[in-house]
Amino acid sequence: MLLYKVRRLLASLFIRASGTTVLIATVLYVLGCYFLLSYAGETEIVAPENFVYWLVVTASTVGYGDFSPSTPLGKLAVSIxxxxxxxxxxxMIITRVGFGISEFVQRGKKGLRNMKHENHTVIIGWNGARTLRLIELLLSKTNGDASDIVLCVEADIENPMPHRIDFVRVESFSHAEGIQRASLDKAARIIIDNPLDDVTLTTALFCDKLSPNSHKTAYFQDENVGELLRAHCPNIECIPSVAVELLAKSSLDPGSARLHRQLLDSTYGMTQYSVVYQGAEPLLVGALFDHFKHDLAATLIGVRRAGEQKIAINPALNENVAAGDTVYYIAAERLPEKRCFDVKVADREGLGECLTN
Structure with missing residues (x-):
């Protein structure tokens, strides 16, 4: 009975012991060993080059036997x-280290850790297989984007893709302290996709306040809710459901749905990308079109002027692309910005003369 109580007491002290307590106990233990063995005359063991090595080997029960106490008092000190x-x-130390590692891993799986990312992508919302597909598309190598991805959810789930993405679980998307664990204010891109449009709307407004400089995209099943958000936050890109439009288009032009899916799918076939022109001199669309097709094996399909929402699909060849305009193209993979606008001067002038004549 007494032994059982002693064991319970020691187990309780072990569980409750803080890191400071363990450190103090370790220091006292090492000092006690040193002074006892010095007093016993174990000069070889307490030598600076041998003491720490011998103590670790002895305390861990490895016991190589190359150093051992030779005096009766030294043997007694080692025994008791x-x-x-x-x-x-x-x-105690090994167990606490194991507990610490296990707790760190479990907190990551459960989304309880604070993220320390910058210029990353935050996905807010959980839609099961659709969210997993979204992550796969973002992780695709052809996208050319190596930024970290943080999935932020309200659902009571664990990280669905450990070792590939980071994971944060919050009580509410409008709770600043919780959602900031995803480093929202330092994110480069925020994707908001919730099953309920009203949650998406309030989350988008909240994200616009916390992270005004990031590019934000929100998906809505009801286009009217998206228009409401766009009226208050024109910088947020609202994505409506296009299922009905694709249904009508595919009935008139068979294969249209497969075409649109392939253009959006970065893991298969020719896909669509965009790049912003930052040059000082305007470029002719015709020169760019020829450069994309002949030099890059790509196709220029549209241009969006700086500050405008509407995209000019199949723009005229004699139009210009100015600084800040966004060019949309189809290619096998994302192209570097420098290559996209590396148009030769001779090609610019020659095409300009042809268009003028």
């Missing part, structure tokens, strides 16, 4: 102090 206390401390 070094080995019994060393075993206890060694087991």
């Amino acid at each position: 102090w070094v080995i019994p206390l060393g075993l206890s401390l060694f087991a």
Whole structure:
């Protein structure tokens, strides 16, 4: 009965012991070993180059045998102090390290850790297979984007793609302290996709306040809700459901749905990308079109002027692309910005003369 109580007391002290307590106990143990063995005359063991090595080997029960106490008092000190206390401390430290690693991993799986990312992508919302597909598309190599991805959800789930994305679980998307664990204010891109449009609307407004400089995209099943958000936050790109439009288009032009899916799918076939022109001199659309097709094996399909929402699909060849305009193109993979606008001067002038004549 007494032994059982002692075991319970030691187990309780072990569980409740803080890191500081363990550190103090370790220091006292090491000092006690040193002074006891010095007093016993174990000069070889307490030598600076041998003591720490011998103590670790002895306390961990490895016991190589290359150093051992030779005096009766030294043997007694090792028997009643070094080995019994060393075993206890060694087991305590190893166990606490194991608990710490396990807790760190579990907190990551459950989304309880604070993220320390910058210029990353945050996905807010959980839609099961659709969200997993979205992540796969973002992780696709052809996208040319190596930024980290943080999935932020309200659902009671664990990280669905450990070792590939980071994960944050919050009580509410409008709770600043919780959602900031995803480093929202330092994100480069925020994607908001919730099953309920009203949650998407309030989350988008909240994100626009916390992260005004990031590019935000929100998906809405009801286009009217998206128009309401766009009226208050024109910088947020609202994506409506196009299922009905694709249904009508495919009935008139068979294969249209497959074409649109392939253009959007970065893991298969020719896909669509965009790039912003930052040059000082305007470029002719015709020169760009020829450069994309002949030099880059790509096709220019549209241009969006700086500050405008509407995209000019199939623009005229004699139009110009100015600084800040966005060019949309089809290619096998995302192209570097420098290559996209590396148009030769001779090609610009020659095409300009042809268009003028």
